[in-house]
Amino acid sequence: MLEQDADVTISIIELSSTDYSVLKVAVTLLERNRLKVRLLEKGNTAGTLVLIDFDTPSGKDFYTHFNYARHRAMLLLSTETLNDHRNLVLKKPLRVQTLKDVLYDLYLGLNPQLKTVQLSKQPEVETSHLPSNPFNPQNNLFFVLFKALQAKSVIQVFCSPHSPLFVNTISGIIASSISNETLRKIISSQSYAFKSTKLSSADFEILAKGQVIVPLNQVLWNAALYGSQGQLIEGHSPEIPIQLKAWPNLSRLDFEPHHMKLASIMAGKALTLKQIHLKTNLPWETIVGFYNAAYATNLIVINPANLPTTPTSKSAPPVKASLLAKIANRLKIAS
Template identity: 25%
Template sequence: MDNLLPKIKTIHIMLQEMGEQQEAVFRMAFKMHNTTNYEIVTPDSAVKPDLVLVDTDTEQGMRTWGASKAAYPDVPVAMFSSSEPSVTTPYLPKPIKFDSLFPVLRSLSQGGNVFDASASRERSAVVDASSNLDGARKATIHRFNPQKGVLGALKFASQGHQDIAILHEGKPVLIVFPNIQRVLLTVSATELEKLCKDDNLAVVCKVVPDNPQWKEKAKVTIMSCLWQMAIWTAQGRLIYPMTPQTVFTLKRWPNLTRLAHVPESMRLSAFLTKTSVNLNILYKVMPLEMPDILNYLAATSVTGFLATDAEYAVDQKAADVSEKVKVDGTVDTPMAKEAEKIAGPSAEQPRGLLQRLMRKLIGKK
């Protein structure tokens, strides 16, 4: 949230159980990245790693991962794997996604991007995405109400002109200063995340007197706070009252360097600034994970970046927020065909230089 964590100019990464080709991909990516200096270190290096990245797709890789955790107890030891871990651990999924690689690496080195195995099991009971015989994907998803809880209270407080404290059980969670577009966090980010995930949380908004000292301590922008809290609240659910048929597009590109990371956010932003789609079409043309798409839609909707059609403006009392809705990726309409054209690389829209180099390096066309 608004870069609360300290910035790291140089990140030392130890690569374990990587083949020559895989390691070459990382080295090439590090050389072409000019925002942060990434250096690869070995177990023999005098420099302590900031992050250990272990390829765990083999039994030896799993053993090395366990040994690395013991050897570097104070350093994040992340799994680099083509399948989700069976344990809670820092995690970088295969294949490498170049638009999100460096934000994820930075997050991993700072102790973030932890895959929660228990949450994954719970989510899999709700989101049931599968492929049918013709290759189209389908999913059943839940929705959430952004007007409730801490997120709803923050939205309400940010739209006024008075300084407002958001209270839970009589204690302040946030103090919102709309006139300077800042928020003062009075609890830890961990505690705030926990509160956001409680769909039945009771909060109270209370006007507070002007306090220059509080305002001076308020370093987080309302925008970044809304963005992060929308992700925490969504938890891979569709923001109400959107449906799989709601048509949406992006009004403008979010400044992703100042906002919490959402997987594939660069790719989604680039796509949605070019075309309008609904969730059915987006899920059909872009091979992304549904929770990542839904978290991105929640973040961009709450912060005002997402524009939707008239279907979005339905009576909020007319439907059940908790109902399941189905996403069907079998649509075949002019909108879908246009979206496929934009989503897929072509002569008119070639892949970026880094992506083309990486694909050649790993033997793909």
């Protein structure tokens, strides 16, 4: 395939011969599924997706000076358990299946108009065989993760029949081979009963090998937003005033227009969730999901006393606040 015909071109920075061989197999599997990807020659760093061996000096240097302005993405490969909030991290050793799934997620991220493309062997999240369990916070992914975060625990979350999540709340990361698409479907399903068990930090480091490393806050945010099922965090009341103390980083978190509306209202004067429900007429599940997500990521103040009516410049830079306000006004959702 010619470079100009590819939807995604892949450059490499300092990959070992073994890692490069794994990459070539993964790319071949994507091509067999009619995805237009092209692996560029070594030395050509102009790809829309760049795989970087972060363990090498030249890899670290390229990462430091990388230009995101041209709608490009990076995938960091490392023996270390990195926590990078902007780029996906894959902990070595590389595995073909995991790398292929990560490349597929990145392919869709760079080409959102192609999200109807499906890998022929991509497993579907089948829930019809699972019982429709009554809501139990102990078995809900958001509440399992939030409880672990509060306890500063290291845990393994079972997502049968899919791969488990290895969660280190101390380092603020999750390691797993589950694709983003599968994880989204699991989160939004009401049929899964998530179970967990404690791990040691040493166990986590071993189990994280060959897995994708993602920030805990990103998964926690999505799990709350789409999986809270209208259930508030234990001990929280819909009748106590709350206020958003900083805008969520919506450039790195999933959101929909109604979440922008909620952020705009919650960043104003303090209101109870019941008042917000009446003011917005949004579904209760949507309001609770956003509240849980914002609280779990340390963006909410409960019963604020002497807070300003809008987030301070320290919490949200004026430029970003102005930009988000413009977006909100354009969507006609400002309070």
